[in-house]
Amino acid sequence: KAGVTQTPRYLIKTRGQQVTLSCSPISGHRSVSWYQQTPGQGLQFLFEYFSETQRNKGNFPGRFSGRQFSNSRSEMNVSTLELGDSALYLCACQGDRVNTGELFFGEGSRLTVL
């Protein structure tokens, strides 16, 4: 079965712009999580969606937002980009309702803010 698909894979933006990243989870997986990965910081949890509802949220400013559609596809948006937003943004899904299962990751969207 198809894996987790993230688009775009690479993008370059300038400060002050906004960006939207997309994630299509594995078919049947209704939970989608987003993480920001930067060198030295590891993976920082952004938010998790389950059945179109935000279930958990990390400690990021309101410039970071997300949503999930009825087909479980998810998008995240970052407004008013800052240089520090340059990172690899990873999407992950899971099919286990009670959260004992592992996450399945996409290959990420690498954002560079100039």
Place this chain on the structure above:
Amino acid sequence: AQSVAQPEDQVNVAEGNPLTVKCTYSVSGNPYLFWYVQYPNRGLQFLLKYITGDNLVKGSYGFEAEFNKSQTSFHLKKPSALVSDSALYFCAVREKGPDNDMRFGAGTRLTVKP
């Protein structure tokens, strides 16, 4: 809230020697523990997990990890390292319960030298 610490940024071992990548965790309840590996410009791949039962869990590519509740540790081990094991390794924890997200450590870069 749950958290994970990986005390070593870098681990270097010679090929054929045993390897250990350390992880300690903090949760208020019962933990679910995971190890993931990341190769350059790729997403994370699941290696193994501890949910319940035997404290020693075996995973992909000959890796294993031991859950130690008293020391709140979940160290990753392999009896004989391969050059191809060189990668970035992440430990993760999720507190038991339907609505808890997964939190990751900062990662440990493993280098196996021939």
